[in-house]
Amino acid sequence: MTRSADSRPSPAEAAGFPLEPDAEAMRAMVDAAMARIVPHVEGVAEQPAWHGDLSGERGARLAESLRRPMPEQGEPLEDLLATLFDQAVPAGFNTASPGYFAYIPGGGIFATAVADLLSDAINRYTGVWLAAPGLVQIETDVLRWFSELAGLGPRAGGVTTSGGSLANLGALVAARQDRLGEDFLDGRIYLTAEAHHSVAKAALAAGFPRRALRTVAMDAGFRMRPDALRAAVAEDRAAGARPFLVAAAGGTTNTGAIDPLGELAKVCHEESLWLHVDAAYGGAFLLTERGRAALAGIESADSVVIDPHKGLFLPFGTGLLLVRDRETLRRANALSADYLPPMRVGEEEFADPCTLGPELSKPFRGLRVWLPMHLYGAGAFRAALDEKLDLAAEARARIAAIPGLEIVADTPLTVTPFRLRPRGDDGEGEDARNHEMLERINADGRVFLTATRLHGRFVPRLCVLHFRSHRDRVDDALERIRAAAAALA
Numbered sequence: 310m311t312r313s314a315d316s317r318p319s320p321a322e323a324a325g326f327p328l329e330p331d332a333e334a335m336r337a338m339v340d341a342a343m344a345r346i347v348p349h350v351e352g353v354a355e356q357p358a359w360h361g362d363l364s365g366e367r368g369a370r371l372a373e374s375l376r377r378p379m380p381e382q383g384e385p386l387e388d389l390l391a392t393l394f395d396q397a398v399p400a401g402f403n404t405a406s407p408g409y410f411a412y413i414p415g416g417g418i419f420a421t422a423v424a425d426l427l428s429d430a431i432n433r434y435t436g437v438w439l440a441a442p443g444l445v446q447i448e449t450d451v452l453r454w455f456s457e458l459a460g461l462g463p464r465a466g467g468v469t470t471s472g473g474s475l476a477n478l479g480a481l482v483a484a485r486q487d488r489l490g491e492d493f494l495d496g497r498i499y500l501t502a503e504a505h506h507s508v509a510k511a512a513l514a515a516g517f518p519r520r521a522l523r524t525v526a527m528d529a530g531f532r533m534r535p536d537a538l539r540a541a542v543a544e545d546r547a548a549g550a551r552p553f554l555v556a557a558a559g560g561t562t563n564t565g566a567i568d569p570l571g572e573l574a575k576v577c578h579e580e581s582l583w584l585h586v587d588a589a590y591g592g593a594f595l596l597t598e599r600g601r602a603a604l605a606g607i608e609s610a611d612s613v614v615i616d617p618h619k620g621l622f623l624p625f626g627t628g629l630l631l632v633r634d635r636e637t638l639r640r641a642n643a644l645s646a647d648y649l650p651p652m653r654v655g656e657e658e659f660a661d662p663c664t665l666g667p668e669l670s671k672p673f674r675g676l677r678v679w680l681p682m683h684l685y686g687a688g689a690f691r692a693a694l695d696e697k698l699d700l701a702a703e704a705r706a707r708i709a710a711i712p713g714l715e716i717v718a719d720t721p722l723t724v725t726p727f728r729l730r731p732r733g734d735d736g737e738g739e740d741a742r743n744h745e746m747l748e749r750i751n752a753d754g755r756v757f758l759t760a761t762r763l764h765g766r767f768v769p770r771l772c773v774l775h776f777r778s779h780r781d782r783v784d785d786a787l788e789r790i791r792a793a794a795a796a797l798a
């Protein structure tokens with residue numbers, strides 16, 4: 310505590326050290342937040358699945374109205390909560406709505422919000438094992454559960470990340486270091502045009518030139534063709550390049566297609582390539598029997614990415630990177646420094662998170678998965694994922710039966726791309742009709758779907774993954790799809 314020479318209280322002391330609320334003030338803060346959170350969450354199903362306009366004009370005006378200088382004086386929490394809940398929150402896509410069938414729906418289970426409150430209130434350091442061995446063990450358990458689920462074997466290891474994009478980056482860096490060493494510009498990465506763009510972004514961030522990315526042909530189901538992979542690898546080797554990594558999809562974002570992992574693993578084995586499986590979307594389905602069957606072959610991967618903030622319904626901010634051989638992560642990331650505590654090199658599979666990824670200080674993400682898993686049990690997540698698989702399969706069958714519509718890709722997970730059956734070969738005219746169909750489906754805000762492009766054409770898609778999406782809301786979506794199709798077919 311600092312005191313000036315004349316013993317007058319410092320400004321911080323005079324203000325009563327406001328950064329250290331007492332028990333009553335802490336409770337009041339959380340109570341005030343809960344007074345807003347509870348009605349918000351209880352009412353979320355009746356809020357529109359998206360608000361505003363898709364051009365972003367209204368959002369831009371709102372954003373401008375929220376611009377403020379850094380305040381010098383404190384303001385009442387109630388006022389700040391009002392700004393948040395009444396102004397900032399409602400605009401845009403309502404990713405917490407059961408009517409959100411867009412992109413890959415996120416989740417937002419409340420147990421993880423509580424986990425975040427706990428982690429942040431405790432605020433222990435989980436970058437190094439020694440600083441919080443118990444908490445690091447909790448995170449370690451989470452990583453072990455999922456590497457066992459993927460079947461990665463006894464030498465597996467992993468790290469938590471902010472999401473799939475950084476997990477993909479971590480995988481590429483580990484593979485690059487392991488297979489190419491420091492002169493890697495002639496390395497080649499194989500992926501399909503349907504791979505998530507974060508894989509290409511990761512390759513560029515990992516220092517590869519664009520020419521390192523080789524797009525491999527797909528079959529009619531948007532899956533990588535192993536024969537085309539073999540041919541591309543042979544061609545590149547003949548040209549003097551160094552093929553080293555196949556980035557396979559464990560469920561693409563566009564269609565949910567899963568590359569033939571078993572066959573790709575065989576090619577990778579024969580050609581000494583690192584098999585990376587981006588299962589950011591599909592990975593959680595390993596908890597289900599159908600998901601395990603669809604993802605068979607994933608156990609041969611050298612690295613796997615799973616996003617708990619998708620298929621485990623967590624709030625945004627948690628991805629998992631899992632590798633077959635934890636030493637590959639350590640070799641790519643373990644640098645030491647004199648000001649750090651001693652590391653437990655080689656002792657514990659997952660110790661010292663900072664030696665396995667680029668982050669040193671990091672949020673304690675392990676609790677975000679650990680708490681809900683222990684609280685509800687894996688069975689609760691399996692049941693919810695099975696429900697989504699059932700709903701998606703049913704929706705697919707019902708869309709296929711709607712006159713004038715066709716399914717563009719029949720895939721095993723929960724994305725259904727569909728469109729109006731083309732009437733001729735005026736591609737742009739067809740795009741405009743499908744665009745109009747999507748606008749009609751979304752018009753009243755009960756549901757929100759988005760589209761993608763497949764074979765260059767505009768294709769609406771329905772992705773069932775939100776934990777709050779149940780049969781009634783899928784029915785609502787189908788009703789709107791049917792009506793829009795009837796109006797336009």
Ligand SMILES: *Cc1c(COP(=O)(O)O)cnc(C)c1O
Nearest residue numbers: 472473474505507562587589590
């Ligand atoms: C969502 C997604 C990503 C990116 O993950 P983020 O968590 O958004 O960074 C990568 N790959 C696939 C297949 C995805 O669906």
